[in-house]
Amino acid sequence: MSVVVDGLTKDFGAFRAVDDVSFGVPSGQVTGFVGVNGSGKTTTMRVMLGLLAPTAGSTTFDGRTYSDLPHPRRSVGAVVDRIGAHPGHSARRHLTMVATSAGLSLGRVDAALDEVGLLDVADRPIGRYSMGMTQRCALAVALLGEPETLILDEPANGLDPAGIRWLRDRMRAWADEGRAVMVSSHQLAELAVVVDRLVVLRDGGVVFVGSVDALQSGPGSLEDAVFDLLVDDSSVPVATPTQNSTPAVTS
Amino acid sequence: MSRGVRVDALNAISTPTAWILLAASMVMAAGSLTANLLAFEVDELTARATLQQAMHASTVATLTFSLVAGLVSATSDYRFGRIDQLLLSEPSHRAVVAAKALVGAGVGVIYGLFGGIVAVAVLRVFYSVRDVPVDLTSTVVIEPLVGAVLASALFGMIGIGMGTAIRNQPAAVAGGLAMLLVVQPPMLIGLPEVGRWLPGAAGLSMTFNPDDALLGALQGGCVLVAWTALAVIAGWRRLVALGAG
Numbered sequence: 001m002s003v004v005v006d007g008l009t010k011d012f013g014a015f016r017a018v019d020d021v022s023f024g025v026p027s028g029q030v031t032g033f034v035g036v037n038g039s040g041k042t043t044t045m046r047v048m049l050g051l052l053a054p055t056a057g058s059t060t061f062d063g064r065t066y067s068d069l070p071h072p073r074r075s076v077g078a079v080v081d082r083i084g085a086h087p088g089h090s091a092r093r094h095l096t097m098v099a100t101s102a103g104l105s106l107g108r109v110d111a112a113l114d115e116v117g118l119l120d121v122a123d124r125p126i127g128r129y130s131m132g133m134t135q136r137c138a139l140a141v142a143l144l145g146e147p148e149t150l151i152l153d154e155p156a157n158g159l160d161p162a163g164i165r166w167l168r169d170r171m172r173a174w175a176d177e178g179r180a181v182m183v184s185s186h187q188l189a190e191l192a193v194v195v196d197r198l199v200v201l202r203d204g205g206v207v208f209v210g211s212v213d214a215l216q217s218g219p220g221s222l223e224d225a226v227f228d229l230l231v232d233d234s235s236v237p238v239a240t241p242t243q244n245s246t247p248a249v250t251s
Numbered sequence: 252m253s254r255g256v257r258v259d260a261l262n263a264i265s266t267p268t269a270w271i272l273l274a275a276s277m278v279m280a281a282g283s284l285t286a287n288l289l290a291f292e293v294d295e296l297t298a299r300a301t302l303q304q305a306m307h308a309s310t311v312a313t314l315t316f317s318l319v320a321g322l323v324s325a326t327s328d329y330r331f332g333r334i335d336q337l338l339l340s341e342p343s344h345r346a347v348v349a350a351k352a353l354v355g356a357g358v359g360v361i362y363g364l365f366g367g368i369v370a371v372a373v374l375r376v377f378y379s380v381r382d383v384p385v386d387l388t389s390t391v392v393i394e395p396l397v398g399a400v401l402a403s404a405l406f407g408m409i410g411i412g413m414g415t416a417i418r419n420q421p422a423a424v425a426g427g428l429a430m431l432l433v434v435q436p437p438m439l440i441g442l443p444e445v446g447r448w449l450p451g452a453a454g455l456s457m458t459f460n461p462d463d464a465l466l467g468a469l470q471g472g473c474v475l476v477a478w479t480a481l482a483v484i485a486g487w488r489r490l491v492a493l494g495a496g
């Protein structure tokens with residue numbers, strides 16, 4: 001399953017968070033999604049998944065929008081920016097509810113928990129999980145439907161070194177199995193090890209789409225090449241409405 | 252949508268808040284019924300009007316808590332981001348809101364039934380302690396309880412609709428309670444030609460409340476159904492417009 005994002009734009013009131021973004025997430029590859037804080041990565045991913053209505057543009061999964069997929073959880077697994085569970089519910093209950101709501105086999109619940117290493121603590125309330133445990137739980141939810149496409153928003157956040165290595169190996173394996181993997185991250189060096197392609201956002205707009213090789217043509221690391229795309233001065237960059245190079249247009 | 256109903260029902264029974272609110276509604280129903288009965292002399296207890304007034308107090312508690320339960324449930328889905336996971340499983344906003352509204356109605360029915368059981372139990376004990384005969388199967392007792400079950404189901408759905416539209420939990424709960432307990436009672440007294448059409452008053456009509464300013468039970472029921480539809484549609488349209496946030 002390949003994903004095509006076409007002319008995606010998202011306004012929050014007068015502020016344009018995502019500006020005419022187009023890129024593809026081909027199957028069999030890991031596509032990295034980078035940009036400074038506030039550059040629009042999470043917003044783009046939430047619009048792709050139908051969690052936010054786009055102002056303009058579309059996202060298709062093998063030609064269908066997310067809402068037209070016959071079994072969305074079997075087609076697309078997602079880690080979004082919040083766990084989306086009642087803090088009093090255990091991971092097992094949370095996954096059971098997701099499986100129920102998606103019509104997935106309940107047998108997948110323990111399998112997914114086992115895969116992310118949460119089986120031993122599966123009955124503890126999520127509200128008492130550590131950051132990394134919460135993140136593993138989010139990954140387990142993404143894996144529940146054994147999806148063909150994975151859209152992961154900063155999935156490595158809070159993971160311990162073993163977890164980061166596990167995730168890196170899994171992303172590689174998923175892609176090698178023919179799945180499409182999209183992953184946002186700020187860990188450029190870590191990302192450089194696993195991604196085949198990169199989409200670089202700046203102020204809500206795409207400044208680079210293409211293979212890692214194309215970006216890394218000159219001397220220096222991939223990290224340096226991406227860093228040069230993200231920033232053009234030495235100050236710590238954070239995208240803000242006033243910094244937005246494209247004035248917001250609401251028409 | 253049936254999967255949505257299952258998962259929302261599962262969520263309702265596995266969330267402590269829902270049980271705490273149910274217990275609170277039963278305590279309130281029992282408390283206000285008892286307080287009302289205590290205000291009467293023993294020789295007044297057999298009067299139809301006495302029972303009517305006492306039953307009315309208990310049903311108001313039930314309806315109020317049913318509304319609050321709906322508001323808390325719907326706004327919790329935003330507060331904890333549960334709405335993300337619901338939409339990822341069922342991308343149709345209409346199906347998600349419809350499932351939530353149906354479960355809200357089911358929870359309302361449970362509030363109505365438990366409120367009724369509490370009311371009958373309190374009446375039994377109170378009248379036997381006072382050694383006054385009471386017919387617990389008379390229409391004065393049964394009509395308000397049946398009406399409360401139905402009105403409570405609609406209030407549960409209104410809570411879901413309003414909560415889905417307002418999103419912010421404190422604002423939604425405060426707004427719902429203010430609408431029911433602060434704005435409407437004086438309007439019913441001061442401006443009954445308007446006040447009787449509001450949701451709170453329509454709910455009271457459904458419980459066969461004897462207040463002259465109110466609509467009839469059936470008419471009140473129709474008005475409350477209209478308010479319910481309005482609230483649920485408002486929640487659905489707001490979810491479509493804003494997404495999961």
Ligand SMILES: Nc1ncnc2c1ncn2[C@@H]1O[C@H](COP(=O)(O)OP(=O)(O)OP(=O)(O)O)[C@@H](O)[C@H]1O
Binds near residue numbers: 042
């Ligand atoms: N619901 C919202 N209402 C208004 N503005 C929003 C909303 N959500 C996001 N934004 C704004 O949109 C911009 C992009 O935010 P987004 O979360 O997509 O960035 P990001 O690239 O994921 O950042 P980070 O690396 O910090 O996760 C930011 O300026 C943010 O303030």
Ligand SMILES: [Mg+2]
Binds near residue numbers: 041042043081153
């Ligand atoms: Mg983000």
